[in-house]
C-alpha cells in the first residue's frame with residue numbers, strides 16, 4: 001500500500017502518538033555507574049579526560065554512591081587505584097585492597113545498591129597488563145588462578161556481581177569454580193565477553209593509571225575487525241557459566257550487540273566506555289552538540305540494538321533526564 005494510502009508521517013504528528021508507538025524506552029533500572037576508588041580520605045580528584053568523573057577515596061565514594069542510589073540507579077561498578085603496584089597485581093586479591101575496602105563500605109552504608117566489581121589485574125600490575133607476564137608475554141593459565149582469587153576476595157567483601165574484564169581464555173570457568181567451591185553459588189558473573197582492543201579506552205587508562213608499560217593488549221583483547229569471533233567468545237563464556245555477557249565498547253559495536261541479541265538468550269550488557277564519554281563531553285563543552293540529547297540518543301540506540309543493561313559514565317545525567 002504505497003502513498004497516498006500509506007503515510008508513515010501520520011504516526012509522527014504529535015508527541016502523544018510518537019510516545020504511543022515508541023519501540024524502545026530507557027529507564028534508570030538498566031544503568032550501571034562506573035566509579036574509581038583510590039586510597040586516602042577526602043580525596044575527590046577529577047580525571048582530566050573525563051570531566052565530571054573522579055577518583056574517590058572510600059569515604060567520598062560512599063557519598064557519590066548515595067547520590068546515585070537516590071537517583072534510582074541500581075548498580076555501580078568499581079575500579080581500584082591501589083597504593084602500590086607489583087609484578088603479580090597482589091592489590092587485586094588483597095582482602096584489604098582498595099576495591100575490597102570500597103565494597104565493604106558501600107554495602108554497609110547502602111545495602112540496597114548493587115556493587116559490581118571489575119575483575120582484572122591491569123590496575124594492580126606494575127607492567128599494566130591484565131595477566132601475569134613472563135619473558136615479555138602475557139601468560140594465560142597462570143593468570144587464571146589470580147583472577148579467580150580476585151573475584152573470591154571481592155565477593156567475600158560483599159560484591160553482588162563479579163565482572164571479569166581481562167579476556168584470558170577460560171577465566172569465566174575459573175571464577176565460577178572458585179566461587180562455587182567456596183559456597184558462593186548465587187553470585188552472578190557478568191562477563192566482558194566481546195571486549196575489543198579499543199582506542200576508546202584511552203581516558204580510562206589515565207583514570208586507572210593502567211596503560212601497559214610495554215606492548216599493547218592485542219594478544220588478549222579482540223580485533224575490532226571481527227564479528228563472528230565475538231559470537232564464539234560469547235558462546236564460550238556462556239558455556240563456562242556467564243550469567244550476563246557484555247559487549248564493549250558500545251556505540252561503535254552496535255552490530256555485535258544486535259547479533260548477540262539474536263543468537264543468545266542471556267541478558268546482554270553494553271559498556272559505553274571512557275572514550276565514548278570523552279567524545280561527547282568534549283564536543284558538548286564546545287557547544288558543538290547538544291549534550292542532553294546526545295546522551296539520551298546514544299543510550300537509546302544501545303538499548304535498541306539489544307542491550308538490557310548499560311554501563312555509562314553518564315548514568316547520573318541519564319537518571320536525572322529521565323526523571324524530569
Ligand code: PBG
Pocket residue numbers: 118120122130165166200201202203204205217272273274275
Ligand atoms: C580493565 C578494564 C578497562 C576498561 C574496563 N576494564 C581498560 C582496558 O581494558 O584497557 C575500560 C573502560 C573504559 O574505557 O571506560 N581491563
